Amino acid sequence: MSQADTFTADLLEISASGYAALAAERLLAAHPQVAARFGADAVGAWKSALAQRIVELATALRLGEPELFRARVNWARRAFGAREVPESDLRASLEALAAVLAEELPAPARPGAAALLADALAVLDTPAESGDQLIDPATPQGRLALAYLAAVLEGDSRKGTELVLDAVNAGMPVRQAYLEVLVPAQREIGRLWHAGELGIVEEHVVTYTTERLMTLLAHRAERAAPNGKTVVCAAVAGNAHDIAVRVLADFFDIAGWRAVHLGASVPAAEMAAAVQYFDADLVVVSAALSVQLPKVADTIAALRRIEDRPVRIMVGGLAFSDAPGLWQKLGADGYATDAEAAVARGNELVSG
Incomplete structure (x- = not known):
């Protein structure tokens, strides 16, 4: 630059x-x-x-x-x-x-x-990309994701919730329900909104139902023994979407961390204050859009100014998918493409 x-x-x-x-x-x-x-x-x-x-x-x-x-x-x-x-x-x-x-x-x-x-x-002179298929109806998890979406979009959130809970009660691991059912379903909702095939009301209904369902699933998950480490998970200022951050926090919690979920659009100063208040060992900062990346840089700078509590910093989110090496340029300690990878990388960063 x-x-x-x-x-x-x-x-x-x-x-x-x-x-x-x-x-x-x-x-x-x-x-x-x-x-x-x-x-x-x-x-x-x-x-x-x-x-x-x-x-x-x-x-x-x-x-x-x-x-x-x-x-x-x-x-x-x-x-x-x-x-x-x-x-x-x-x-x-x-x-x-x-x-x-x-x-x-x-x-x-x-x-x-x-x-x-x-x-x-x-x-624009090159052929348009076809886009990835977000839900595969040929798999049991894909069919469940589609059935879940259909129920919720028809106004029956209880039925959609029960479909997923029944699958978990029948043996589907909670991690799999998150990664192969709820996350693809939420991305499909984003795609449908992007394509103009549904409105903000439908998106809100699905998102609210998914958040409530995640709370129920998190309580059913088998947890690892506490490891004594604390992670703070937050969406950067300007990022109003916190489903991905909730998934991250739940996966760290399941893995034995004390996970603090700060939610959407957290200012840099507030994130730094939370690190000190909760004595965090790791911070995970999520950005959904490229225009939020300067705020990620501001947040990392604020976290680096903490003198009495050095903390490891990891970033993630769709904003980084088009420039995977950008995390290093912004000064983060690590980057992960999904929740499972984030937990594995977080363990490396804190134990290393």
């Missing part, structure tokens, strides 16, 4: 709304068919979407990770396809944004932004 990229990232974040408004106006003026597709709300919708692209662009520049912006453009590409919006609209919006930034940014700030936007536009 160069000084020029840092300067550009700062400028983009500060002026995101203004640049987005200019790009939206340019887009709709040059492409009346786009304006017609979005109707009366076209300006507001595109201003919001382009402001998000600008913040994502700034994050990739700040962290020196172009892949983060490519991944977000691919995410938008899939969302456009799911909502049957022509991909040409996405291309046109990025071209409008590139033109505005080329005109409005100071000369030293232009090259970095232009390079990432050109790279993103090149992504």
Whole structure:
């Protein structure tokens, strides 16, 4: 990351709304068919979407990770396809944004932004990714996940809960119920929301039911003997989703740790205070979106400033999936892709 990229990232974040408004106006003026597709709300919708692209662009520049912006453009590409919006609209919006930034940014700030936007536009010249199948209906666990979702989405949370509890009572390990039923089901809900196939109300119902079910399952799990170690698990500030963090906390608890679940969107200072209050040996910080990664860096910096309680720091979450080596750049001690890997890595970090 160069000084020029840092300067550009700062400028983009500060002026995101203004640049987005200019790009939206340019887009709709040059492409009346786009304006017609979005109707009366076209300006507001595109201003919001382009402001998000600008913040994502700034994050990739700040962290020196172009892949983060490519991944977000691919995410938008899939969302456009799911909502049957022509991909040409996405291309046109990025071209409008590139033109505005080329005109409005100071000369030293232009090259970095232009390079990432050109790279993103090149992504659109490649075949679209098909996406991974989140639930496999050919497996018993996949069929259970689908049955669970169907019951909850039909308004029968009790039936969905009983389906999973019956499977556990019949011998399915709690870890398997988490990793092969509930986690895939929750990801499928995210996919359906992303595709515009369900709304926020349905997502909330499933998430609430899953959280309640996890509490019941955690009490049924066979626990290892206490190991005398404490882990604090939290979603970074700005990350409002804490299902993954709850899974982490439960898996550490099952493995014999004292697990403290702080929940969603925890500010850096509060996380550092919790480490001291609970005498934590390990902190696990989760981020779902790339734009939350600077907050992860802030949190790690706050944790490193604790003098009387040195603590090991591990990171995880979907935000890291597009740049697996980023955890080292941010200053963490480790990274894990899922809850089981997090427990194994946590044991290594604390015992090492």
